[in-house]
Amino acid sequence: MDSGMQEKCGVFGVFNHPKASDLTYYGLHALQHRGQESAGIVASDGKSFRHHRGMGLVTQVFSREILDGLSGNMAIGHVRYSTSGASLLQNAQPLVFKYSEGDLAVAHNGNLVNAAIERKVLQQQGAIFQTTTDTEIIAHLIARSSKKYFERAGPEVLKRIDGSFALLIMTDKQMLVALDRHGLRPLSLGKIGESIIAASETCALEAVDAKFWRDVEPGEWLIIDEKGIQTGRFAEKGDISLCSFEFVYFARPDSVIHGRSVLSIRKELGQILAKEHPTQADVVVAVPESSVPAAMGFAQQSGIPYEMGIIKNPYAGRSFIEPTQELRDLAVRLKLSAVREILEDKRVVLVDDSIVRGTTSKRIVQLIRQAGAKEVHVRISSPMVKNPCFYGVDMPTKEELFANKHEHERAMGKVIGADSLAFLSTEGLLEAVDVDLADTSSRCIACFSGAYPTKLYLK
Ligand code: AMP
Numbered sequence: 270m271d272s273g274m275q276e277k278c279g280v281f282g283v284f285n286h287p288k289a290s291d292l293t294y295y296g297l298h299a300l301q302h303r304g305q306e307s308a309g310i311v312a313s314d315g316k317s318f319r320h321h322r323g324m325g326l327v328t329q330v331f332s333r334e335i336l337d338g339l340s341g342n343m344a345i346g347h348v349r350y351s352t353s354g355a356s357l358l359q360n361a362q363p364l365v366f367k368y369s370e371g372d373l374a375v376a377h378n379g380n381l382v383n384a385a386i387e388r389k390v391l392q393q394q395g396a397i398f399q400t401t402t403d404t405e406i407i408a409h410l411i412a413r414s415s416k417k418y419f420e421r422a423g424p425e426v427l428k429r430i431d432g433s434f435a436l437l438i439m440t441d442k443q444m445l446v447a448l449d450r451h452g453l454r455p456l457s458l459g460k461i462g463e464s465i466i467a468a469s470e471t472c473a474l475e476a477v478d479a480k481f482w483r484d485v486e487p488g489e490w491l492i493i494d495e496k497g498i499q500t501g502r503f504a505e506k507g508d509i510s511l512c513s514f515e516f517v518y519f520a521r522p523d524s525v526i527h528g529r530s531v532l533s534i535r536k537e538l539g540q541i542l543a544k545e546h547p548t549q550a551d552v553v554v555a556v557p558e559s560s561v562p563a564a565m566g567f568a569q570q571s572g573i574p575y576e577m578g579i580i581k582n583p584y585a586g587r588s589f590i591e592p593t594q595e596l597r598d599l600a601v602r603l604k605l606s607a608v609r610e611i612l613e614d615k616r617v618v619l620v621d622d623s624i625v626r627g628t629t630s631k632r633i634v635q636l637i638r639q640a641g642a643k644e645v646h647v648r649i650s651s652p653m654v655k656n657p658c659f660y661g662v663d664m665p666t667k668e669e670l671f672a673n674k675h676e677h678e679r680a681m682g683k684v685i686g687a688d689s690l691a692f693l694s695t696e697g698l699l700e701a702v703d704v705d706l707a708d709t710s711s712r713c714i715a716c717f718s719g720a721y722p723t724k725l726y727l728k
């Protein structure tokens with residue numbers, strides 16, 4: 270793994286719109302849940318680039334003045350999430366380079382599993398890297414390609430990289446959009462009149478009032494320039510291995526991925542969970558916000574009323590983003606509070622979408638008990654996370670994963686202080702994400718099952 274760094278990010282691109290940077294700003298804003306560490310926009314007026322990147326939220330990084338300076342009718346943008354200490358401005362994307370054909374900018378959501386090997390080969394050939402991100406490798410490969418023009422070099426390079434990538438690459442005049450051969454990350458296309466929009470999630474298309482056109486296919490590339498749109502493949506049409514965690518947690522509920530509404534899948538996860546692990550209780554509460562749809566589904570299926578038993582302070586960031594355990598604990602405390610009126614003397618079903626390190630559940634069970642609950646039954650709308658993700662989703666090491674520290678659900682329940690704990694089955698997850706159980710290859714479930722859809726190139 271390249272530098273051990275994992276990223277869960279969002280990309281957004283606009284071709285042929287007089288307000289390309291403004292639209293990119295709004296698009297990135299809608300994708301903010303995919304990364305809060307840094308944001309950047311690169312715009313082109315057909316001759317040269319203007320760019321701005323900074324640490325923090327989209328609204329913190331850009332002002333009206335800065336956006337006005339990013340003129341041009343083409344732009345790509347990126348929001349980045351990383352927890353691995355490599356919190357550096359130089360790693361903020363889009364990365365920008367100058368090479369023999371002019372300017373080059375790269376925005377990448379995902380993680381290249383063969384990054385360490387490719388980086389080594391490039392370094393042996395004399396390449397000097399400015400960042401620790403795997404994304405820079407893509408730029409070096411394009412700059413060193415034996416193919417002369419970007420429209421040939423770009424697609425050629427895609428054959429050489431493996432892992433997950435929803436990719437936007439821009440030159441002064443062209444934009445390349447590509448998705449890895451497994452379709453691990455989502456990537457959709459939209460249109461506003463004659464303008465083309467590319468976005469990690471459809472919620473960002475909605476944000477700029479673009480009409481959904483289609484999803485980018487796994488192994489497909491598009492080059493968009495003034496001549497029109499060329500499409501091709503750098504890999505045969507094979508199995509799709511879309512990340513099922515996008516449906517469980519990452520994607521925004523109002524997004525539609527591969528034709529399925531994230532919100533309805535989350536509700537279904539909760540319904541199946543209620544069928545698999547019923548319990549006697551008075552009230553169902555969610556760990557807000559991401560688990561609300563699953564808790565509603567659980568309530569619908571079980572007939573137990575859903576209540577807002579936990580309130581989230583909207584001004585606290587996501588708990589996971591803190592780099593140390595101590596800070597993560599504190600962040601959970603700042604973030605959530607329990608409503609005594611709803612919870613006192615009640616048997617409570619607490620629905621969360623996932624347990625990773627176990628910090629959140631433990632803290633919330635404690636909160637609910639402090640608010641006077643009689644019983645707390647924790648139900649998780651995904652299977653146990655037992656394996657790290659190598660495709661761009663931040664997960665701790667295998668040893669740090671809660672499910673690997675304890676032998677069975679009963680022991681885990683005890684640790685988090687619950688009266689009972691149960692996880693959704695893998696079959697339940699696959700049923701909700703619409704997969705034929707005989708063909709589980711169409712979704713990645715590697716963090717649950719350990720069956721990775723790609724080679725991992727681990728030493
Ligand atoms: P933990 O406290 O480590 O068990 O994390 C689980 C909580 O964080 C759940 O409430 C999820 O909604 C959320 N979560 C799960 N996976 C991730 C991730 N990779 N990045 C950020 N948050 C996550």
Ligand code: SF4
Pocket residue numbers: 453511512513514515657658659660661662713714715716717
């Ligand atoms: Fe998604 Fe898990 Fe696969 Fe990573 S390992 S891509 S989080 S399903």
